[in-house]
Amino acid sequence: MSLKAARDAADNFRANRTNILSERARNAAARSDTFEVVAERYLKRFVDGKRRSGPQIRKMVEKIYPVWGKKPFESIRRSDVSKLLDDIEEMRGPRAADVTLATLRRMMSKYAVGQDDYSSPIREGMARIENPSERARERILTDEEIRVLFTACEGQGVFGNFVKMLLLTAQRRIKVATMSWDDLSGEVWTIATEEREKGNAVRLKLPKLALAIVEAQRETRTNNYVFPASFKTSRVDPRRHYGSYSAFGDGKAALDKAMAELLPNIPHWTLHDLRRTARSLMSRARVRPDIAERVLGHAIPGVQGVYDRHAYDLERGQALTALEALIARILEGKAGNIVPLIRAKRP
Structure with missing residues (x-):
């Protein structure tokens, strides 16, 4: 730095000392x-x-x-x-x-x-x-793993019911975890839509197995969530004490341990794999691909997605009924490549 530059810097510091x-x-x-x-x-x-x-x-x-x-x-x-x-x-x-x-x-x-x-x-x-x-994951649960899963879920309380609901509805983890009693009207679950969300299944008529899970949760209701958290948290209304289920890691670890006792060496799987499994089961159950995608809440591409504004509530409900029927047959050990077709009910 030159002498002049040094003097200028000093003058600037003295003039702007407080701000500097x-x-x-x-x-x-x-x-x-x-x-x-x-x-x-x-x-x-x-x-x-x-x-x-x-x-x-x-x-x-x-x-x-x-x-x-x-x-x-x-x-x-x-x-x-x-x-x-x-x-x-x-x-x-x-x-x-x-x-x-x-x-x-x-x-x-x-x-x-x-x-x-x-x-x-x-x-x-x-x-x-x-x-x-x-x-890109490809993991889906085999029929034997599904049977083991449902058996192991019986001893896992809220988390066990939550996991079974994931497979029976094919919905995202966060959607099932935050299902509230206000979202349910009879057999219909209206799925909350969040800001900037690309899409979801909107409304689903729940099949009998899913409704049985809902009724089991009603017996131990602690707040407005169907699957409540099992611990107090400061991030929710302190008057309610409990939020929606969030201990996924702990619950999954306990479930993995219970499944391993029934069937050792089960390959690693995630909760999101249940959504992929449900989608694959719907194909086995002869559900139309576009209806199965609507159950998952995926956007339908192309001209059909733009111009077809039909709600498809009935068709989504029938798809979940077909999925439930196949899962029931798997649990009984009777599932094969042929799945009985379910007669559509007249609206």
């Missing part, structure tokens, strides 16, 4: 923010109430707090990220590690926008599933 020192103090405070402080700021601004998967993202981030919660955010290094992902992969699998990595990447990118010299420690090549095509 305040800015330095703010920057120092920001750099001392812990991971939990930055994460909460990110969740409240970009996730809570703004994304359909918001509750799951928050729960995933909160699982990191015991490890990084009090750690200064800017002190997190690449080695810290790698170790965290190693631990998640070992405990919950590579897919869970990659989902966590994606969330951390977005969080660190948003943080970097407001910092002059922060550089995210995340780099290419840190994902645990290197080939994107490997992300």
Whole structure:
């Protein structure tokens, strides 16, 4: 720096001393923010109430707090990220590690926008599933595994009923978990639609097995959710104490253990695999592909999706009845390639 530049800088500092020192103090405070402080700021601004998967993202981030919660955010290094992902992969699998990595990447990118010299420690090549095509899962449960699943669910309380409902309705985990008593009218379940949601099954006439599960849950009702949480949480109305079911990891681990006692060496499966299993069973039950897709809540592509505005409530109900009939035959050990056709009821 030249003498003139130094003098100009000194003059500028004297003239703007208060503002410069305040800015330095703010920057120092920001750099001392812990991971939990930055994460909460990110969740409240970009996730809570703004994304359909918001509750799951928050729960995933909160699982990191015991490890990084009090750690200064800017002190997190690449080695810290790698170790965290190693631990998640070992405990919950590579897919869970990659989902966590994606969330951390977005969080660190948003943080970097407001910092002059922060550089995210995340780099290419840190994902645990290197080939994107490997992300497409093909797992469906076999007939024997379905029988074992239903038997093991009998001793799993709310979670056991919840899992059976996933297979009987082919709906997403979050939709079944947040099913409320207000959503039910007789045999019909009206599925809540969230902002920016691409689509869902809208209304489903529940089959008898599903209705039996609903009635079993009614006997132990604790709040407005059909499948309530089994623990108190501060993230819901404290007057109700309990939210919707959310202990999926713990429940799945207990269910896996119960199934392994009945059938050892069952290949790894996820709750989302039940949705894929249900869709495949509907094909076995001779349900029309477009009706099965409507049961799942998938958008129908092409001209048909644009111009066909029929509600298909009756057809979706018949599809679930056909799915239930096939599952019942599987549980009895009588299912084969031929499934009796169900006569359509006149509206």
